Amino acid sequence: MGSVIQHMSRPNRIVSNARQAIAATIFLAVTMAGVAGAAPNLPETVPLPGQRPAGAAGDAARANKSACQKKLKALGVGFSPQPPVVEGGGCAIERPVLVERLAPGIALEPPALVNCATAETAARFARDIVAPAAKEHLGAGLVSVRQSSGYVCRPRNGTKKLSEHAFGNALDISGFVLADERTIPVAASGNRAVRDFLREVRGAACGPFKTVLGPGSNADHAHHFHFDLAKRRNGATYCR
């Protein structure tokens, strides 16, 4: 059973985990009903000797959730936690967040639904890489990042394998809005300063993001950067 689970793809594993959780809940309910029948005065809050508190797994999940979301708060990200996403075909986000601001003074437009790790990486990218590069190359602050895809339940173009977008693990960025109201689209440009700016942010994105695609990668990415956190062996990146 263990090895079967190990070889399952991620969505199946999530479904399988959910089934196990449901089975465990039913078992626990039946067990507790039995206990309650035998000893009706047993206080609900005192676990039986050796018994794990019923909420331990849930508590761990909540602690994990708040650890990442606490980081978002510390970074000044504007977001709201959303209910888990589970869609047919294996698309899922366990703890999604809807992000509308990447950092104080830097909006994400329109707001994007992503997983917390993607939100954190995008926030650091905007604050530490894009904003300083905009000042350096274009002489203006960054006020907004335009996105064209966060969570989308779909396969990768031309394949049956689910896209990282289907896990909220990817963000497509189509442009940057500056404090002087210029919009810098992600596309081939004849302007040298714009080219330098886009080249710098694209290069620096590779590392924090594990996949970086954009104009020149292929026809699908002529007008946006695709950034994702796909896990590869030894944390390898794929940047083209």
Ligand SMILES: [Zn+2]
């Ligand atoms: Zn994409």
